[in-house]
Amino acid sequence: MNRPNIVWISTHDINPDLGCYSGVWAGAEYAVTPRLDRLAAEGARFDRAFASAPVCAPARSAIMTGCFPTSIGTMHMRTKAAPPPEVRLLPEYFRRSGYYCTNNWFTDFQVDIPPTVFDDCSRVAHWRNRPNPDTPFFAAFHGMATHESKIYLDDEAFEAVTVNVGAADRHDPASAPLPPYYPDTAVFRRAWARYSDLITEMDHWVGTILDQLEEDGLAETTIVVFWSDHGKGMPRAKRWATEAGLREPLILRWPGVISSGTVRGDLVYTMDLAPTMLRACGLPVPEHMHGVALFGPDGSFVEEPNEYVYGGRDRMDEAEDTSRTVRDQRFRYIRNFHPDRPPMLHTNYPDQLPTWSELRRIAAEEAKQLAFGEPRNLFTDLQRTLVASSKPAEELYDLIQDPHETQNLVPDPAYAADLDRLRDALARWQGRFGDLGLMSEADLIDRWRPAGLPRTTAAPLIVQTPDGLEAQCLTDGASIAWTADPPGPVQDRNPMERAAGNPEMDGRRWHLYSGPVLNDDGERLWFRAWRIGFQPSQETLAPVPAGAEHAT
Incomplete structure (x- = not known):
C-alpha cells in the first residue's frame, strides 16, 4: 500500500471552542475559526473526545505512548517516569518503518526523549527537511498560542501575540458565554474574550501549515490531525477532572479515505490516536497500548470503540490531590x-x-x-x-x-x-x-531510581557479520541508534527544556538501528542505547571490517 504521511497539529489549553462545534459544545458559536471549521468540513469531527488528564504533561504522555498515565507512572505534573520496558514514544514505531519523523518543538511527554524517537526535534523541524521527497513522514507541530499564560499578558504583549486577529474578529467581552460557575466580572469576561482571540490566532497558524501541505502537493496524501492537550486554561477546567478539564476538540482529515463532513459521536480519547495512526498506516499496534484504533487503513470506523472514558488528576506542581x-x-x-x-x-x-x-x-x-x-x-x-x-x-x-x-x-x-x-x-x-x-x-x-540514582542502559554489543554490523543491548526495552558523526560538545538546555525532556542537542545525526548496518568503506561508527527512564549507555565504537580503511 502507499503509506500516507501524517501531520499532527496540536495546541494548548482549549475545549471544543471552535465554530465547527456550535450546537455541540456550549459557547462554541462565539469562536472565529475559519480554517479549522473548513478542516472539519473536509474530514471528520469527533464530538466526544477526551484527554486522559486535565494538564499538559500527563495528557501528552498518553497521546505519545497510547497508555494511561496512571498505568505507566506519568500522571503527576511534572515527573521523569521510567515506564514499563515495552513502552515507547509513538514516532519511534514510524521511524523504524522508514518514516521521517519530526517534532516542532514542544515536547513535555514526562520522559527524557532519546534521539531514537525523532529525526529532528527542534524549532526548524519540518517534513520539508526530509532527505528524499518520496520518504513518508510523521511531522508534529505543537503551537503555544493558546496556552493559559498568553491570556494574561499586558496589552502591548497581547497585541503582539494576536497580530493576525483583525479588528472584526476580536471577541467582545460583553458577549462572552461565561458558564454559571464563574462570577460575571470584568476579569472573567476579559479572560474569556482573550482566550477566544488566541484561538483565532491559533486558527491562522494552523492555516499556514495546511497551506504548506497544499504548496508541496501533499494535502491529498497526508492524514492531518488537530487536537488540544486538555481543557481551557481557567479554573474548574485545566487541572480539574471535569468535563471542561478533559473535553477536547479532535479533527481529522484523510482525503479520499474518510468522507468530508463526517461527524462521530463515539466516546474517544486523544490517547486513541497512537494506535489509530499505526493501524491507518498498516503498521502493527503493540499489544501493550491501552488506546483503541478508531479506524483502519480503509477509513472504516470502529463503532463504539469505548464504552467508557476515564481520566484523573494527580499532583499539580506542589498541589497534591487525587x-x-x-x-x-x-x-x-x-x-x-x-x-x-x-x-x-x-x-x-x-x-x-x-x-x-x-x-x-x-x-x-x-x-x-x-x-x-x-x-x-x-x-x-x-x-x-x-x-x-x-x-x-x-x-x-x-x-x-x-x-x-x-x-x-x-x-x-x-x-x-x-x-x-x-x-x-x-x-x-x-x-x-x-x-x-x-x-x-x-x-x-x-x-525508578533506587537510592536516588538512575539506572544506566547497558552499552550495545556490536558484532561484524557478513550482512553488516549487528547490535544488541542487554537492557530490556532499550533502543539502539548509530551515527557517523564524532562526539562533540552538547548544547545547554534551558530549565524548561530540561523539565520538558527535550532531547540533548549534540550536533550529531543519530540513525535508529533496525537491522545490520553496512560499513564497507570502514567509516568510524558509534553506537549507543537508550531505555526510557534510564541513563543512556556509554558509546561503543564499532569494529572496522577487515581490509577496510577508515574514512578520512
Whole structure:
C-alpha cells in the first residue's frame, strides 16, 4: 500500500471552542475559526473526545505512548517516569518503518526523549527537511498560542501575540458565554474574550501549515490531525477532572479515505490516536497500548470503540490531590480521594493568574461580609464551591441535562443505579490497568531510581557479520541508534527544556538501528542505547571490517 504521511497539529489549553462545534459544545458559536471549521468540513469531527488528564504533561504522555498515565507512572505534573520496558514514544514505531519523523518543538511527554524517537526535534523541524521527497513522514507541530499564560499578558504583549486577529474578529467581552460557575466580572469576561482571540490566532497558524501541505502537493496524501492537550486554561477546567478539564476538540482529515463532513459521536480519547495512526498506516499496534484504533487503513470506523472514558488528576506542581473520573454517553462520575482538601489548592503558578486571583479576592470579600455579620452574596452557591475548603467525596452529573455540571446527583436515589454502575466501572478500570497515582510518589521514585540514582542502559554489543554490523543491548526495552558523526560538545538546555525532556542537542545525526548496518568503506561508527527512564549507555565504537580503511 502507499503509506500516507501524517501531520499532527496540536495546541494548548482549549475545549471544543471552535465554530465547527456550535450546537455541540456550549459557547462554541462565539469562536472565529475559519480554517479549522473548513478542516472539519473536509474530514471528520469527533464530538466526544477526551484527554486522559486535565494538564499538559500527563495528557501528552498518553497521546505519545497510547497508555494511561496512571498505568505507566506519568500522571503527576511534572515527573521523569521510567515506564514499563515495552513502552515507547509513538514516532519511534514510524521511524523504524522508514518514516521521517519530526517534532516542532514542544515536547513535555514526562520522559527524557532519546534521539531514537525523532529525526529532528527542534524549532526548524519540518517534513520539508526530509532527505528524499518520496520518504513518508510523521511531522508534529505543537503551537503555544493558546496556552493559559498568553491570556494574561499586558496589552502591548497581547497585541503582539494576536497580530493576525483583525479588528472584526476580536471577541467582545460583553458577549462572552461565561458558564454559571464563574462570577460575571470584568476579569472573567476579559479572560474569556482573550482566550477566544488566541484561538483565532491559533486558527491562522494552523492555516499556514495546511497551506504548506497544499504548496508541496501533499494535502491529498497526508492524514492531518488537530487536537488540544486538555481543557481551557481557567479554573474548574485545566487541572480539574471535569468535563471542561478533559473535553477536547479532535479533527481529522484523510482525503479520499474518510468522507468530508463526517461527524462521530463515539466516546474517544486523544490517547486513541497512537494506535489509530499505526493501524491507518498498516503498521502493527503493540499489544501493550491501552488506546483503541478508531479506524483502519480503509477509513472504516470502529463503532463504539469505548464504552467508557476515564481520566484523573494527580499532583499539580506542589498541589497534591487525587481524583478519578469515568464518563459514559450521559453521565460523569468523579471520585475525590481527598475530599478534605479544597478544589483550588494553593499552587504557585496559577495562583498568580488573574482569574484565580479574582476568585480569591471575591472569597476574601465574602469573608469580610461574614465578619460584619452580613450574609454572603458575591458568589452563587455554585461559584462558592470553587473556593470551598473541601469537596464532595463523590460527584455525579447528568451531562445531557446539566452540561456545566452544576447539580451533584450522588444524594438523589433516582440515580442510585447509575452511581453504582459507574463506581463499578471505575474500580474495574483501576483493577485492570493499575493506578500508580494511589501509591506514594516517593516510593514510586525509589522504584525508578533506587537510592536516588538512575539506572544506566547497558552499552550495545556490536558484532561484524557478513550482512553488516549487528547490535544488541542487554537492557530490556532499550533502543539502539548509530551515527557517523564524532562526539562533540552538547548544547545547554534551558530549565524548561530540561523539565520538558527535550532531547540533548549534540550536533550529531543519530540513525535508529533496525537491522545490520553496512560499513564497507570502514567509516568510524558509534553506537549507543537508550531505555526510557534510564541513563543512556556509554558509546561503543564499532569494529572496522577487515581490509577496510577508515574514512578520512
